[in-house]
Amino acid sequence: MTTFPVAGDYYKAVQVPGRAFTVPKLQTAQFVWDSLGPTLARGSSAVVFQAEVDGSPQALRCYIRNDASSRDRYSALSTYLASHDLSPHVSGTTWMEGAIRVKNATWPVLQMGWIDGRTLNEYVDFLVAGSNVAALTTLAARWRDMIALLQSSSFGHGDLQHGNVLVDQEGRLRLVDFDGVWIPQLAGQSPPTEYGHPNYQRPGLREWDRWLDTFSALVIYLSLVALSKDPALWLALYNSKNLLFSRADFLPPYETEVWKQLAALRDPQVDELVRRLKECCAADWVSEASLEATLDQRAPSPAPAPWWKQQPVTAAPPPAGPTFTPTPTFTPSSSPSSSPAGSPAAGPWPWNQQPQHLRQPQETRNSLPRPPPLSAPLGQAGTGPITQLRQTMAPPGATWWYGKEPGSAQPPRPQQQPQSQQPKQPPAPRPRGPVSKRQQAQTFGAIALAVGVVMLIAGAAGSQFAVVIIGLIVAAWGIWRLVTAGGGQNTTPPGQT
DSSP states (O other), X not given: OOOOOOHHHHHHHXXXXXXXXXXXXXXXXXXXXXXXXXXXXXOSSEXXXXXXXXXXXXXXXXXXXXXXXXXXXXXXXXXXXXXXXXXXXXXXXXXXXXXXXXXTXXXXXXXXXXXXXXXXXXXXXXXXXXXXXXXXXXXXXXXXXXXXXXXXXXXXXXXXSGGGEEEETTSOEEEOOOTTOBOGGGTTSOOOXXXXXXXXXXXXXXXXXXXXXXXXXXXXXXHHHHHHHOTTHHHHHOOSSOSSOOGGGGSTTOOSHHHHHHHHHOOHHHHHHHHHHHHHTSTTOOOOSXXXXXXXXXXXXXXXXXXXXXXXXXXXXXXXSOOOOOOOOOOTTTOGGGSOTTSOOXXXXXXXXXXXXXXXXXXXXXXXXXXXXXXXXXHHHTOSOOSSSOSSOOOTTOXXXXXXXXXXXXXXXXXXXOTTTSOOOOOOOOOOOOOOHHHHHHHHHHHHHHHHHHHHHHHHHTTOHHHHHHHHHXXXXXXXXXXXXXXXXXXXXXXXX
């Protein structure tokens, strides 16, 4: 079994491209450096470097596992992309066998165009930091459109998760890491060893086929829709390794925090998506349809009651006053004359409905805000800790973007008068309270000081030395009590330490 180099080996090698690479265009590549050396991103199966190759920014992927992928797999992907236009979501790649020399051996390098963008979790964090609910709604619609395009083209990514989805500077969704991809050219081959991120995959075995992305796509879609309803879910459930869900959430009885938070929203769209995801988490569920087909499956209607238990339906009496009959209007799509001969009349039939991938909602035509470029520090990009939002989950309806429910009446808030216009009220007299210990100490100190002075005078007049000494002690004690009662810090009587 061949042991591939580790990330540190590649890191040292690319510092001298002319000696490390065997491909001429890579020998003259200009790698991007930071203060320590070449910048890299490490995954579970490879490390990625950014370099300028032939004047174009490229991503160079060097593998650290021998079972991650192969030349045959990426050759099949290149053949598939030549006849399927999935741009901009899926870009072409180039597999170069034996392109880098490390430890007296050559190893493959995968080259693809560099994407200046942010990962999905960083971009969502950026939108939540700005409370951009409209952009979150658009992002959810864009995600659903992309999945519909990929699945209708018989393309399965195999590892849909936040780290493999980028949002570029034009607000477009871009996919990376195609080691686990499924395409018709690979059908019948052994599945890849890359299973996918556990926080996005259904527990248990999964089929490696055309519909392997349905579950993970639904997890991401539900997360984005829920965040568009209440972005405060982000701080309550995000842990930098997910969007909202974790692996334990996909196991019954579905009573973890994420399910409770989603149920508390009381949103019909979220409730329907939650119902579908719970069905997909069942042990006997098999991914055998697209995301669109999965979402179109409605909840089963309750069985009708027997005829002898049904209540007779009585027509409501007509309203009083004149009545009129509206004039029917027809559109070209509903006019019988617009239907060709031999075709069924337009109506609610599947052959007359617009295809799902053409029924784009209004939000899909909106543009997404440009993410912070990779050159921006994380603190300025909004992808670090968010201080603008609270750290605890607020109940539904307590956030300004949630709004009040239709028909709910709230008492009007009394308008506060400006402070400059408010009449000044004299302060109310404070009730006389009990004598405090401070006042008692001041009284005793004054009495002791007076007694001590009297004893000093009397002792000096009568030449009584003992009375003078006692008077000095009593007067000193009285002075100490006055000083300590007046706010002094020394609480030890004179002569004591």
